Amino acid sequence: MSTLKILLVDDEEKFVSALAQRLNLRGFEAEWAVSGAEAMAKASRTMFDLAILDVKMPRLGGVDLKRELGRITPSTRFIFFTGHGSEDEFKVCSAEASCYLVKPMPIDELVANIYRVMGLSPKGD
Protein backbone atom coordinates (compact mmCIF):
# COMPACT_ATOMS: atom_id res chain seq x y z
CA MET A 1 0.00 0.00 0.00
CA SER A 2 1.42 3.40 -0.91
CA THR A 3 1.43 6.11 1.73
CA LEU A 4 -1.90 7.87 2.05
CA LYS A 5 -1.77 11.57 1.26
CA ILE A 6 -4.07 13.53 3.55
CA LEU A 7 -5.04 17.19 3.53
CA LEU A 8 -6.24 18.64 6.84
CA VAL A 9 -8.11 21.94 6.73
CA ASP A 10 -9.05 23.93 9.82
CA ASP A 11 -8.81 27.62 10.65
CA GLU A 12 -7.27 26.72 14.03
CA GLU A 13 -3.64 26.61 12.99
CA LYS A 14 -2.21 25.19 16.22
CA PHE A 15 -4.79 22.41 16.23
CA VAL A 16 -4.42 21.42 12.61
CA SER A 17 -0.61 21.56 12.59
CA ALA A 18 -0.40 19.31 15.68
CA LEU A 19 -2.85 16.85 14.17
CA ALA A 20 -0.90 16.74 10.90
CA GLN A 21 2.32 16.00 12.79
CA ARG A 22 0.60 13.19 14.71
CA LEU A 23 -0.65 11.61 11.49
CA ASN A 24 2.80 11.92 9.94
CA LEU A 25 4.27 10.09 12.95
CA ARG A 26 1.80 7.29 12.14
CA GLY A 27 3.03 6.87 8.61
CA PHE A 28 0.68 9.14 6.66
CA GLU A 29 1.73 12.04 4.45
CA ALA A 30 -0.34 14.80 5.99
CA GLU A 31 -0.36 18.44 4.96
CA TRP A 32 -2.47 21.16 6.49
CA ALA A 33 -4.15 24.41 5.49
CA VAL A 34 -5.96 27.08 7.50
CA SER A 35 -8.36 28.28 4.82
CA GLY A 36 -10.28 27.11 1.81
CA ALA A 37 -8.05 29.15 -0.50
CA GLU A 38 -4.88 27.61 0.91
CA ALA A 39 -6.43 24.15 0.67
CA MET A 40 -7.34 24.70 -2.98
CA ALA A 41 -3.80 25.85 -3.74
CA LYS A 42 -2.33 22.72 -2.14
CA ALA A 43 -4.83 20.45 -3.88
CA SER A 44 -3.88 21.92 -7.23
CA ARG A 45 -0.28 20.78 -6.64
CA THR A 46 -0.86 17.46 -4.86
CA MET A 47 -3.40 14.72 -5.46
CA PHE A 48 -4.70 13.92 -1.97
CA ASP A 49 -6.33 10.58 -1.23
CA LEU A 50 -8.33 12.08 1.62
CA ALA A 51 -9.28 15.52 2.87
CA ILE A 52 -10.35 16.11 6.46
CA LEU A 53 -12.30 19.35 6.65
CA ASP A 54 -13.56 21.53 9.46
CA VAL A 55 -17.24 22.30 8.86
CA LYS A 56 -17.12 25.87 10.18
CA MET A 57 -14.47 28.11 8.72
CA PRO A 58 -14.68 31.88 8.23
CA ARG A 59 -14.87 32.28 4.48
CA LEU A 60 -15.34 28.93 2.83
CA GLY A 61 -16.92 26.30 5.08
CA GLY A 62 -16.10 22.61 4.89
CA VAL A 63 -19.19 21.60 2.91
CA ASP A 64 -18.58 24.20 0.18
CA LEU A 65 -14.87 23.48 0.19
CA LYS A 66 -15.59 19.77 -0.35
CA ARG A 67 -17.49 20.65 -3.54
CA GLU A 68 -14.67 22.90 -4.76
CA LEU A 69 -12.02 20.27 -4.04
CA GLY A 70 -14.17 17.60 -5.66
CA ARG A 71 -14.02 19.56 -8.92
CA ILE A 72 -10.22 19.46 -9.13
CA THR A 73 -9.60 16.11 -7.42
CA PRO A 74 -12.68 13.92 -8.04
CA SER A 75 -11.14 10.83 -6.46
CA THR A 76 -10.43 12.48 -3.10
CA ARG A 77 -12.50 11.13 -0.22
CA PHE A 78 -13.68 13.24 2.68
CA ILE A 79 -14.12 13.31 6.43
CA PHE A 80 -15.72 16.26 8.20
CA PHE A 81 -14.98 17.38 11.70
CA THR A 82 -16.35 20.11 13.87
CA GLY A 83 -16.29 21.48 17.39
CA HIS A 84 -19.96 20.77 17.83
CA GLY A 85 -22.15 17.96 16.65
CA SER A 86 -25.53 19.60 16.32
CA GLU A 87 -28.33 17.71 14.61
CA ASP A 88 -28.36 20.16 11.69
CA GLU A 89 -24.65 19.74 11.10
CA PHE A 90 -24.98 15.98 11.36
CA LYS A 91 -27.65 15.95 8.65
CA VAL A 92 -25.64 18.13 6.29
CA CYS A 93 -22.40 16.26 6.85
CA SER A 94 -24.01 12.84 6.59
CA ALA A 95 -25.33 13.81 3.20
CA GLU A 96 -21.93 15.04 2.04
CA ALA A 97 -19.48 12.53 3.46
CA SER A 98 -19.47 9.06 4.94
CA CYS A 99 -17.69 10.18 8.08
CA TYR A 100 -18.37 12.99 10.51
CA LEU A 101 -16.29 13.41 13.67
CA VAL A 102 -16.58 15.75 16.64
CA LYS A 103 -13.27 17.19 17.76
CA PRO A 104 -11.29 16.64 19.84
CA MET A 105 -11.33 12.98 18.88
CA PRO A 106 -8.86 10.29 20.04
CA ILE A 107 -6.15 9.88 17.43
CA ASP A 108 -6.76 6.11 17.23
CA GLU A 109 -10.41 6.80 16.41
CA LEU A 110 -9.42 9.21 13.67
CA VAL A 111 -6.93 6.74 12.21
CA ALA A 112 -9.52 3.94 12.28
CA ASN A 113 -11.95 6.19 10.41
CA ILE A 114 -9.32 7.14 7.86
CA TYR A 115 -8.80 3.47 7.00
CA ARG A 116 -12.54 2.82 7.00
CA VAL A 117 -13.30 5.71 4.64
CA MET A 118 -10.46 4.63 2.36
CA GLY A 119 -11.69 1.03 2.39
CA LEU A 120 -8.38 -0.20 3.76
CA SER A 121 -7.22 -2.15 6.76
CA PRO A 122 -4.40 -0.80 8.97
CA LYS A 123 -2.18 -3.64 7.72
CA GLY A 124 -2.71 -2.53 4.17
CA ASP A 125 -4.79 -5.50 2.93
Added chain:
Amino acid sequence: MSATLQIPFETLHTFGRLNVHLTHELQNVMATISETSGLLEDLSAFKASGGGVDPARLEKLLRRIGEEAERGQRLVSRINSLAHSTDAPVIRLDLGRVVRFMAELSSCFPKARTVGLEICDGCVAVDAAPYTVQQLLYGCLQTSFRGLEPDQGVALSLRVEGDTCVIHLSGLAKSTQADRDEPFPDRATTLAAEALAATLDLDRNAGTLTVRLQRVTGEVV
Protein backbone atom coordinates in the same frame (compact mmCIF):
# COMPACT_ATOMS: atom_id res chain seq x y z
CA MET B 1 -50.16 25.15 32.49
CA SER B 2 -51.54 27.81 34.80
CA ALA B 3 -48.97 30.49 34.09
CA THR B 4 -47.20 31.45 30.89
CA LEU B 5 -43.80 33.11 30.85
CA GLN B 6 -43.90 35.78 28.16
CA ILE B 7 -40.33 35.82 26.91
CA PRO B 8 -39.98 36.51 23.18
CA PHE B 9 -38.19 33.62 21.57
CA GLU B 10 -35.79 35.95 19.76
CA THR B 11 -34.48 37.20 23.09
CA LEU B 12 -33.48 33.71 24.12
CA HIS B 13 -32.21 33.00 20.64
CA THR B 14 -29.59 35.77 20.88
CA PHE B 15 -28.42 34.45 24.24
CA GLY B 16 -28.16 31.00 22.71
CA ARG B 17 -26.24 32.22 19.67
CA LEU B 18 -23.74 34.08 21.85
CA ASN B 19 -23.18 30.93 23.87
CA VAL B 20 -22.81 28.88 20.70
CA HIS B 21 -20.07 31.23 19.45
CA LEU B 22 -18.20 31.23 22.74
CA THR B 23 -18.40 27.50 23.37
CA HIS B 24 -17.38 26.81 19.78
CA GLU B 25 -14.24 28.84 20.44
CA LEU B 26 -13.71 27.02 23.73
CA GLN B 27 -14.07 23.70 21.96
CA ASN B 28 -11.30 24.79 19.58
CA VAL B 29 -9.10 25.58 22.56
CA MET B 30 -9.77 22.16 24.08
CA ALA B 31 -9.08 20.45 20.76
CA THR B 32 -5.77 22.29 20.38
CA ILE B 33 -4.68 21.39 23.91
CA SER B 34 -5.74 17.79 23.32
CA GLU B 35 -3.81 17.44 20.04
CA THR B 36 -0.76 19.28 21.33
CA SER B 37 -0.52 17.13 24.46
CA GLY B 38 -1.13 14.09 22.25
CA LEU B 39 1.75 15.16 20.03
CA LEU B 40 3.98 15.50 23.09
CA GLU B 41 3.05 11.95 24.08
CA ASP B 42 3.83 10.74 20.57
CA LEU B 43 7.22 12.47 20.58
CA SER B 44 7.97 11.10 24.03
CA ALA B 45 7.23 7.57 22.82
CA PHE B 46 9.30 8.21 19.70
CA LYS B 47 12.25 9.32 21.85
CA ALA B 48 11.83 6.30 24.14
CA SER B 49 12.13 4.04 21.13
CA GLY B 50 15.43 5.64 20.17
CA GLY B 51 14.31 8.49 17.94
CA GLY B 52 15.75 11.97 18.18
CA VAL B 53 13.54 14.85 19.29
CA ASP B 54 14.63 18.48 19.24
CA PRO B 55 14.18 19.91 22.77
CA ALA B 56 13.20 23.26 21.22
CA ARG B 57 10.26 21.53 19.54
CA LEU B 58 9.08 20.17 22.89
CA GLU B 59 9.44 23.57 24.54
CA LYS B 60 7.41 25.17 21.75
CA LEU B 61 4.61 22.65 22.22
CA LEU B 62 4.59 23.11 26.00
CA ARG B 63 4.43 26.88 25.54
CA ARG B 64 1.54 26.41 23.15
CA ILE B 65 -0.44 24.49 25.78
CA GLY B 66 0.10 27.33 28.25
CA GLU B 67 -1.04 29.91 25.71
CA GLU B 68 -4.16 27.92 24.88
CA ALA B 69 -4.98 27.49 28.58
CA GLU B 70 -4.82 31.29 28.95
CA ARG B 71 -7.06 31.71 25.90
CA GLY B 72 -9.50 29.22 27.42
CA GLN B 73 -9.47 31.13 30.70
CA ARG B 74 -10.36 34.36 28.91
CA LEU B 75 -13.23 32.61 27.15
CA VAL B 76 -14.56 31.13 30.39
CA SER B 77 -14.43 34.61 31.90
CA ARG B 78 -16.50 35.96 28.99
CA ILE B 79 -19.03 33.15 29.25
CA ASN B 80 -19.32 33.89 32.95
CA SER B 81 -19.84 37.62 32.30
CA LEU B 82 -22.47 36.83 29.70
CA ALA B 83 -24.32 34.57 32.13
CA HIS B 84 -24.27 37.28 34.80
CA SER B 85 -25.73 39.82 32.37
CA THR B 86 -29.18 38.38 33.09
CA ASP B 87 -28.86 38.79 36.88
CA ALA B 88 -30.81 42.03 37.05
CA PRO B 89 -33.65 43.39 34.91
CA VAL B 90 -32.50 47.03 34.93
CA ILE B 91 -29.42 48.55 36.51
CA ARG B 92 -27.33 51.65 36.05
CA LEU B 93 -24.45 50.51 33.92
CA ASP B 94 -21.40 51.89 32.17
CA LEU B 95 -22.19 51.62 28.48
CA GLY B 96 -18.49 51.80 27.63
CA ARG B 97 -17.88 48.54 29.48
CA VAL B 98 -20.70 46.77 27.65
CA VAL B 99 -19.52 48.09 24.28
CA ARG B 100 -15.96 46.94 25.02
CA PHE B 101 -17.24 43.52 26.14
CA MET B 102 -19.31 43.00 23.00
CA ALA B 103 -16.44 44.13 20.77
CA GLU B 104 -14.26 41.49 22.44
CA LEU B 105 -16.99 38.88 22.13
CA SER B 106 -17.48 39.66 18.45
CA SER B 107 -14.15 38.05 17.60
CA CYS B 108 -15.93 34.72 18.17
CA PHE B 109 -18.80 35.50 15.79
CA PRO B 110 -18.91 33.64 12.49
CA LYS B 111 -17.50 35.88 9.75
CA ALA B 112 -16.19 38.24 12.42
CA ARG B 113 -14.10 41.20 11.37
CA THR B 114 -11.76 43.33 13.42
CA VAL B 115 -13.32 46.08 15.49
CA GLY B 116 -11.36 49.27 16.11
CA LEU B 117 -12.62 50.77 19.36
CA GLU B 118 -12.80 54.40 20.38
CA ILE B 119 -14.58 54.98 23.65
CA CYS B 120 -14.87 58.43 25.16
CA ASP B 121 -13.28 59.17 28.51
CA GLY B 122 -15.30 58.77 31.65
CA CYS B 123 -18.32 56.70 32.48
CA VAL B 124 -21.28 56.77 30.09
CA ALA B 125 -24.16 55.77 32.35
CA VAL B 126 -27.45 54.32 31.16
CA ASP B 127 -30.29 52.68 33.02
CA ALA B 128 -30.86 49.40 31.23
CA ALA B 129 -30.81 45.64 31.41
CA PRO B 130 -27.22 44.64 30.58
CA TYR B 131 -28.37 41.72 28.49
CA THR B 132 -30.73 43.88 26.44
CA VAL B 133 -27.86 46.23 25.58
CA GLN B 134 -25.78 43.21 24.57
CA GLN B 135 -28.63 41.94 22.42
CA LEU B 136 -28.83 45.31 20.66
CA LEU B 137 -25.07 45.45 20.07
CA TYR B 138 -24.99 41.85 18.86
CA GLY B 139 -27.50 42.65 16.12
CA CYS B 140 -25.61 45.80 15.16
CA LEU B 141 -22.20 44.13 15.05
CA GLN B 142 -23.49 41.16 13.06
CA THR B 143 -25.01 43.53 10.52
CA SER B 144 -21.88 45.67 10.36
CA PHE B 145 -19.74 42.63 9.46
CA ARG B 146 -21.95 41.68 6.53
CA GLY B 147 -20.37 41.90 3.12
CA LEU B 148 -16.88 42.76 4.38
CA GLU B 149 -13.79 40.93 3.17
CA PRO B 150 -11.82 38.97 5.81
CA ASP B 151 -9.08 41.60 5.91
CA GLN B 152 -11.52 44.46 6.43
CA GLY B 153 -12.77 45.77 9.75
CA VAL B 154 -15.16 48.27 11.26
CA ALA B 155 -14.60 51.20 13.59
CA LEU B 156 -16.80 51.40 16.67
CA SER B 157 -16.98 54.59 18.70
CA LEU B 158 -18.94 55.63 21.75
CA ARG B 159 -19.44 59.31 22.50
CA VAL B 160 -21.84 61.54 24.37
CA GLU B 161 -23.96 64.27 22.75
CA GLY B 162 -25.84 66.12 25.47
CA ASP B 163 -28.07 63.59 27.17
CA THR B 164 -27.66 61.04 24.40
CA CYS B 165 -25.16 58.20 24.06
CA VAL B 166 -24.08 57.66 20.47
CA ILE B 167 -22.66 54.34 19.34
CA HIS B 168 -21.32 54.74 15.84
CA LEU B 169 -20.12 51.96 13.55
CA SER B 170 -18.33 52.89 10.34
CA GLY B 171 -16.54 51.07 7.55
CA LEU B 172 -19.56 48.93 6.69
CA ALA B 173 -19.97 47.40 3.24
CA LYS B 174 -21.89 49.69 0.88
CA SER B 175 -24.44 47.04 0.06
CA THR B 176 -24.88 43.39 0.79
CA GLN B 177 -27.15 40.59 -0.30
CA ALA B 178 -27.55 39.60 3.35
CA ASP B 179 -29.47 42.84 4.00
CA ARG B 180 -32.00 41.82 1.35
CA ASP B 181 -32.28 38.29 2.75
CA GLU B 182 -32.55 39.45 6.34
CA PRO B 183 -33.38 43.15 6.64
CA PHE B 184 -31.97 45.15 9.52
CA PRO B 185 -33.05 45.37 12.26
CA ASP B 186 -34.11 41.79 12.86
CA ARG B 187 -36.78 40.98 15.42
CA ALA B 188 -34.35 40.51 18.34
CA THR B 189 -32.61 43.82 17.66
CA THR B 190 -35.95 45.56 17.24
CA LEU B 191 -37.15 44.22 20.58
CA ALA B 192 -33.94 45.34 22.28
CA ALA B 193 -34.13 48.81 20.69
CA GLU B 194 -37.75 49.19 21.79
CA ALA B 195 -36.94 48.12 25.34
CA LEU B 196 -34.08 50.63 25.49
CA ALA B 197 -35.95 53.38 23.60
CA ALA B 198 -32.96 53.41 21.26
CA THR B 199 -32.95 54.63 17.68
CA LEU B 200 -31.11 52.80 14.90
CA ASP B 201 -29.89 54.35 11.69
CA LEU B 202 -28.27 52.12 9.08
CA ASP B 203 -26.86 54.00 6.09
CA ARG B 204 -25.24 51.56 3.68
CA ASN B 205 -24.25 54.32 1.26
CA ALA B 206 -22.25 56.02 3.98
CA GLY B 207 -21.18 52.68 5.41
CA THR B 208 -22.43 53.60 8.88
CA LEU B 209 -24.73 52.34 11.60
CA THR B 210 -25.63 54.68 14.43
CA VAL B 211 -27.37 53.84 17.69
CA ARG B 212 -28.65 56.54 20.01
CA LEU B 213 -29.96 55.96 23.50
CA GLN B 214 -30.73 57.97 26.57
CA ARG B 215 -27.89 58.78 28.92
CA VAL B 216 -28.40 59.33 32.63
CA THR B 217 -26.29 61.15 35.16
CA GLY B 218 -25.21 59.53 38.35
CA GLU B 219 -22.80 56.92 39.54
CA VAL B 220 -22.66 53.37 38.32
CA VAL B 221 -22.74 50.86 41.15
